[in-house]
Amino acid sequence: MSFLSHTMRQVLRQAATQTSTLTGAMRCLSLAPALWQQNKPAAAAVAPIDVAAVAKDQQKECLSICERVNQQVAKQEQGRLFAVVHLCGKQFKITAGDIILVEGYWPPTTGDEISLDKVLLAGARDFTLIGRPILEPGLVTVKATVVEKTLTHTKTHFKKKRRKQYMRINFQRSPNTMLRINTIEVARPVDASSEAEQEPSKRLF
């Protein structure tokens, strides 16, 4: 909380006058009660704020959170994972054992095992990893199997213009691909930024 208050103070000092109309709105919208948000001025307000110290504080907080996540994953205590993946222009929220359908032409055939690389978000009971916009490649692996490739039911496209002797009827069946999600795993420790970037698997689609 300390670094939060520091930053709050900074913000308030920078734009003390302009935000006066907005602060009321912010306060009401915010989840924290109004009393917490009151900018409690420090006694040593004249002294310059050590930006590096604030950053260090934030980093420490981040590291501790990452460490807790890593510990949980290492002990296999995270439970079932879920992920939001981007696949063929659509986003799916999936867990292991799910079935998703891809509409339209898509080359993979039945029995193919593929990994879905565009993971936008991954989470467990106690933590969530959010990508900006996608998680770094290799952090979370999502494996899927192509189970079925079929055509949809016959859709009728019927067009008619009144009094113009115009009528068309078309029948259409588009391909559908069914995918079974096999596993979702956190492949390597979170925020090990020193580690070399792993070669991402070849993206075909």
Next chain:
Amino acid sequence: MSNSHLFMKSGFPRAPLQNGLGRYVCQLQRITLKFCKNNGSSKGMRDFIENHLVDFAKENPGIVVYVKPRRHRTPVLVGEYLNGDREWMSCRNSTEADITKWVDLLKTQNGSSSSLRLRKMWHTDVPSIQGPWTPFLLRAPETHGQAYPSVDASKPLDAPQTATEKLIELFRQQQLETEDVLSQKRAE
């Protein structure tokens, strides 16, 4: 677009018998190719049997292939599936390429799916892992016990600060400042 499909049998995506969880099992068990040896409408089917059928059978050892010649009848493809479905398809006057595509379709599908309208493109057994969203999620605890109507909650969000409020705030700030100074002195 007509709405006739609305009255069709509808359903949700399912895969039979946990297919794909361990390994993928081809659902097509038997395929029967019926054709005529001299009729022109079976030309494509005959070409397919000559050029591709042996390769197809070799590639898919799990599928039983029957070839049934019959005189003066249209060519037909019949697929029989693990779930008991039977898909019948007339291949009258279709070319070799067409038949290759239809055979491939019969091979890759799980049953005859032609008459099912899908309502969702997603199926899960575990709908929520972090718990479903409720209006009280991530709310300040005070708001739970809030009695309505309340003066505070019914104010507009963008109401500008009044002079009185500003004065009160300034006064509070001053008080806090003096408190801080006092506490520092005490600490020293």
